[in-house]
Amino acid sequence: MTPPLDLDRYRAEFPVVQEQLYFNHAGVSPTSVRVATAMREWVDDVLHHGVRYERGWEARTEKTRELAARIIGAAPAEIALVRNTSHGLGLVAEGLDWKPGDEVAVASSLEYPSNVYPWLHLRDRGVVVREIEPREGGVTPEAVAAALTPRTRLVALSSVQFATGYRTDLEAIGALCERSGVLFCVDGIQSVGCIPVDVKKSRIHFLSADSHKWMIGIPGIGFLYVDRNVLPRVRPVLVGWRSTTDAWNFNRAHFELRPDATKFEEGSHNYAGTYALGAALGLLLEVGMENVAARIRELLAYADRELRAIGCDTGPSPEHRAGILTFLPPQGEARALASYLSERNVSFSLRRGRIRISPHFYNQPAELDRLVEMVRGFSGR
Template identity: 45%
Template sequence: MADPWDDLRDREFPVTRGWVYLDHAAVSPLPRRSGDVVRAWLEDQQGHGVVRWPEWGKKLEAARDAAARLIGADRAEIAFVNSTTQGIGLVAEGFPWRDGDNVVVPAEEYPSNVYPWMNLADRGVSVRLVPGRDGRIWPEDLAAAMDARTRVLAVSHVEFASGFRNDLDLLCELCHGRGVALFVDAIQGLGPLTLDVRKTPVDFLAADGHKWLLGPEGAGILHVRRDWIERLRPLGVGWHSVIGTFDAPELDFRLKPTAERWEGGSFNMPGIQGLGASLGLILEIGPEAVSARILDRAAAVRELAAGAGWRVVGSPRPGDVAGIVAIEQDGVDPAAAASAFREAGIVVSARRGRLRVSPHIYNDDDDLDRLRAALEMSRRPRGGA
């Protein structure tokens, strides 16, 4: 019986013809269907200009529906953004701060989930960085950093360098019991993990689509929980932010009652259409099946890396891991190793002094065997046997 993952690999991922691609925590290759959609938009725009804009708009709204379905949100809670960074900035700058407030952030966060909060210093808002311990972030350490002036906890669903998975259910309880809003950078979580914001009621979430969601760069989502839409100050307001049409004879500044108020102007049409196609693939397979497959591939990478003599970094607890595998080896420079691997047709990354491997659903056992061989070879002294 044919393996459905092999069929998907052949049908949707032409990248496999030239590469063992294990760098989805950086930038993913597009599935064939997503590339087809982007190319079709390009030819349509070249040949017809604005004539078929209504059809583009329908595809945009279908992508919004797909994004909402992926995370269990209402479509009214979804706005399109051009990056996770933009989504974080909209929340950070629009939040109703008071002088003396503070934000709690794990110290190992990606810079884009630290700098926007630090940028609030001139508004009297301070950032409290909480270091990890024993390869993980401990909720009790985050709780200890909070006080009566803590307004936001900003965390990644999965930390970009270590691959540690934060327990969002537990953090929701921690935050909401203290009147603290929870912001989640979900770019490394959506795909390897499932999330239903009805069951895990995060307040805000941002994620670009170009990593595990297999979309183009420059097209992502911002989720604003419904009860925050009127409390979070809208930024970047423009013609699309309001109820009325841009062509109305009179100005009518009434903001949309949905997250679309953060979509001020024109859209990244090819990017969002490509993202919609990629989300359609994930929903077609099933988010739970996608998650299970990625976690299986990541577990196989951890096992083979250890067998090849590399140290797997981070907490080994099943509830702490996701799709990112961080590994290290004494005497091996990870940046040099990543470069050498790429020359051999294997794509991985070096992050914060470690080699980072991030497989996806279509990576097969042959891919992993080639990775194992490269890891074993990298430990041999130059000129040795």
């Protein structure tokens, strides 16, 4: 029998724990020692050797692509490296062949702006954004079904709602979209690195996420997944030398787009970013996404129980939870509590009037005990 993995041994990877109670991975994560080391490795290489070992940079970038594919159950040819989640969603929104009267179903009252604005930007092309009515702080399959019409071409949803923490039933909605002949586009930034994600099982056509949240990487680098069956339907908004089949031949102009997702990568890579992303994904896959998800689930269940015991209002309920727990103090306003906690080196977010905490696998119950004691102290003033 395999002994249980000792997750606490990874705490040394995250020096931030010496300074703060860090419960803000749904916002901006601290990164790890190995990510910082990977970035320095590339910087030192170009500092001392210039472009001499460029082939090695390319090889590491392709390894990063493989790890990105692995963490969501895709093929490397279905992965494009992008700047951020918005970049990936924008490539999808601008790349499809829309017709006037086409509809996109979006829960715009609930979603993070990155998954609303790209679709609203299509209005001057005659595309209609049809509202999905949120229920209990999230989007249910029933709500999506009610929003579909014969003109619906795409459903755009977050895998987890950023403000409420409500986890979307991607498998049920993916199956619904497949039956309806509708494309399914997912903002995956609040799930990739937090819970297991399987784009094939969930019948997802597009997923975009960057690494500065649950992947515990850095801002400015992420990936876009495009299902191989719909790749020919998405026109690159930007093209450059790297978009083509003969990319490294600079002696002729031969404009033939690559058949895989790399056609969306128009120019030189952000190598420091790809090294960082590769190290971040490697760490998560080393720990194992099932282990990561189980630890986060346990921490949130513990925090939920302890906060409720002192009178806090918490959410979402366990069956709709991924990596986020929100709460209101038993006394006083959340904004005042937010200031109180920030002064005491607690990292969290205030979202739509509620305190949002989002611990990761390296956090410990004792850290949550300290948070609860601070909330208790604030409420008792």
